[in-house]
Amino acid sequence: MQKIRNIAIIAHVDHGKTTLVDKLLHSSNLFREGEESGDLILDNNDLERERGITIVSKNVSIQYKDVKINIIDTPGHADFGGEVERVLKMADGVILLVDAFEGPMPQTRFVTQKALGLGLKPIVVVNKVDKENCRPDEVYESVWELFFNLDANDEQLEFPVLYGSSKQGWMSTDWKKPSDSFEPLLDAILEHIPPAPTNEGTLQMQITSLDYSSFVGRIAIGRVARGVIKENQPISLVKRDGKIIKSRVKELHTFVGLGKMKVAEVKAGDICAVVGIDGFDIGDTIADFENPEQLEVIHIDEPTMNMLFTINNSPFFGKEGKFVTSRHLHERLYKEMEKNLALKVVPTDSADAFLVYGRGILHLSVLIETMRREGYELQVGQPQVILKEIDGQKCEPVEILIVDVPADVSGKVIELVTQRKGELLIMESKGTLQHLEFEIPSRGIIGLRNNILTATAGEAVMAHRFKSYEPWKGTIPGRLSGVLVSMEKGQTTAYSIDKLQDRGRFFVDPGVDVYEGQIVGEHIRENDLVVNIVKGKQLTNMRASGSDDNTRIAPAIKFSLEESMEYIQGDEYIEVTPKNIRLRKIFLKEADRKVNAKKFQ
Template sequence: MTRQKIINIAVIAHVDAGKSTLVDAFLKQSGVFRENQEMVEQVMDSNDQERERGITIYSKNLSIQYNDIKINIVDTPGHADFSSEVERIMKTVDTVILLVDSSEGPMPQTRFVLHKALELGLRPILFINKIDKKDQRALEVVDEVLELFIELGANDEQLEFPTLFGVAKNGIAQFNMDTPSENLNPLFETIVTQVGTYPIKLAEQPLLMQVSTLAYDSFIGRLGIGRIYEGVVKEGQTVAISRSNGTVKNARISKLMVYQGLKRVAVSEAYAGDIITFAGIEDIVIGDTISDPNNIRAMDTIHIEEPTMSMNFLVNTSPFAGKVGKFVTSRNIKERLERELEVNVGLKVEPLENSSVEGFKVLGRGELHLSVLIETMRREGFELGISKPEVVMHNDAQGNLLEPMEKLIVNVPVEYSGTVINKLNQRKGLMLDMDSDGVRDKVTYNIPLRSLLGFRSEFTNDTHGEGIMVRSANGFEPYKGEIESRLNGVMVSMANGKTLAYALGNLEERGILFVAPQTEVYEGMIVGQHSRDNDLDVNPTTGKKLTNTRSSGTDDSVKLTPFKKMTLEQALEYIQWDELVEVTPIDIRLRKKWLTQNERKQHRSDKK
């Protein structure tokens, strides 16, 4: 294998800024696809949930060829909940392309990903995307990004960042707003000029690389992915593995692959600067350092931000348990979570203590981070009972209780902003900034993370679906005190059986239904939201009494309002301390922790 000139870059941005679209354009213009080959949009978002949700969840690698230079590109998630995916790959790249929307400007997650890049001494390239928007303000946005660089403590070299403008969707990049372009060549030229290729002489040093990502292949087992910082790796080579706990062991690399376009291609050796995938080390984990056995070295472990939210993953104990799921025992759940810990570095798992139900406390970076895991397990055939999400509190050196805060930006039509601001104030939010163009208001808040549990669906209703809400972690602050949670009680089934339209028609007057006619229910299952603040025990299986006498008029058929079908995220946001979400491969149900009326009365005094 001839030694190539190599540059490694990552594309970072806030969610929806156009990262995956830019990667599509890179692939198209570098000739990875044949002219007659149909190209799928967001080709890197290959996971089912990524396609369904329209977001990037996992960072992924590919490579393109520009003249005689191989450019390895890492597409990263933009959502704050998957920031651990961003953090660990930053060390594998030479520079980052920071995408910013030409009208939105820097958003909360932009700050987070940029901060990580600057901390590692990278010199970012700014790409102002979507300059074809009618409301674009590209030059203002450049100034805002410069202010952000200064706020984050960028050094003089980093402040001299090159700026390009373009439309990723059309595969266009230009040096300034007045010089049109037909392709991405200005961006390619800037990457080469800004970074330079990886020093070839480092290939002559003893081997040094670090594992940043893991993958799995059903034929060859666990795969490690990482960048070679120094030296050469060869197929069949014996290497030393240095662990974070200080232990060292020798192992043999059985298979070696590099990226060519979207594919992994087997090679006999790879050189310093390249990102490789290797097999043969079954117990490899993220952060392990691989070096020459005759020159053992250990790199700093990859630091990941602490989890901010937890949920309990419990064994499903409902009367319907085991009817559709393949994996229902605590042993199944434990094994699956242990597998997830190997690749999902932002996750932590603890055994539940003093619990009447078997299960595990799972800690992650947010609701979306954890709900993606739950949805993945559900599709694999698991059944689970999930508790109300709780924020992870901390204590400072003086023993004061601290809670995680979020920077929240809401963009809403003017007529709805009063309602939204009022609700955020009630939830202990502190307004930092407000801007209006007469049509929409953009409001920035510093607000406790727990205040936002259950707020998204309320926000959607209050703004009639026209509001935009984005958020990112904003450190820890002293505990803000009690915050009002859900104001409504629920309607709880007191019977087992199938729901009937006649019974549901009567219950409609009491609130909002969560079930349709002919739905199997059990005692303790939540069938609707009560219009008042107390829980109501109801019988949704009651039929109409039949008599021998015919009424003088014809009975009208029951016409029901469409029931409210909750997604997994909505269900997790909705439940209270004494409720669970029952997750199965087919259904998502809401239920009480204690199914019978007597049990609930006994535990009412336990309310937090």
């Protein structure tokens, strides 16, 4: 019987999870001498590499002292909490990674709470002890305090702790005495993480994640909780609602190194991929053919935000994308819902528009960015928080916001947050930085990051996590200034941009195609202003001295997708195509905007 340990790696975003997995893979001699493996081996899609974050959890395994260690790398960002919650079901223990300077962050708290609640055994790794200003001993104390506050049991409170630097490739039980390898961590996994339980009896396996192959279709991934699963075995698929579908396993694969290996059977305790089952969803149970027994269904926290997704109906419709119709949009969103558990899609009165519910702006923007890279053209509306009625009272989601900022600009941050109905809870010094904690409605966080980064010259570090639904806090002021809207369709000219510069800042460069109703800049006043940005200079053969000055144009402001989502108001859309992100008014003609103005007040 093969000895198995199943372990998930959890941490706040940017504390070094994926780098740690890289080093574990290297230390188990998975790569040949001199083989080029690169870094961040598991962040293998373009979006993950560009943003430097993990979005989808991954499975790999290594061999160490005749024990197979299945490692699950999880995302660290709050918006992908749904991903973390379900994959923890496959683990028997967790490695909690904490930065030696920052200590436990809001996201650490969120995933640690889930792991402790499932009764998983933790190993704490204080990472990045090679950094300046690091404070490993204080961080250890604050992790213990966090566990205590999260009601960890006595066994969980006696967690082993290791110190090290994933980047430099060493771990040790004493941070003042660096070792030269990762063996202390691997030994701690074998010693402290319980072996995977080998439960005898009829087959039970919960599907906790899925993969897709263009050859065999959808592949179910999960841990065998009881019994044995074999190739060609007839099984019952128990759906979340208790309905049973009879099916058959075609192929079985276990995770070996970075890839998969085909096997004839998998025993309880190991993680495997099952090919050949149709119609399954995450959370379903693969059970015995004759006596199917269902495992407890995975519960995922509710979404807190929604956005309207609709087809692109601007004058530039269909010029840049491959998939532009409502049928394409419908199919793609429902396909996403199969694997993205925290996402919900609801049809609206219009056949062309869908309400998409998600965990936050990053969660939704990653979906939109993935779709535009696949060739979709669509428009999205302003993100809205989801309101609930609790005991006859209108309630909204409230979050804990943590900002670390240089002390001399902390006053600006407090002012910006309190304007948006935030309440200051904690203010303390942390090294050279001021550590601020607020309670703020989720609505207040939309659009706040840009303002804080501008006010602090980019030095603020922000993190937030969902706390609970609380009574409505009142209206929050929206965008302070109006926008400049194009009056005509055509190509922008340097001459007209130059002449209009005193009216505001522009989002477009000269020589760009625009259409009537497109937002081309930000007005200096509170109202919207319609401008003619395509007018050229009247050229005559008369010349006057001084009238032919060169135009001096300030560079255009370029918004990322998230910045655009935070910028727009209720009467505006973002037009997203594979090549461009444009802002526009929902009603392109000025007369229509005036008629419908009351709808958006």
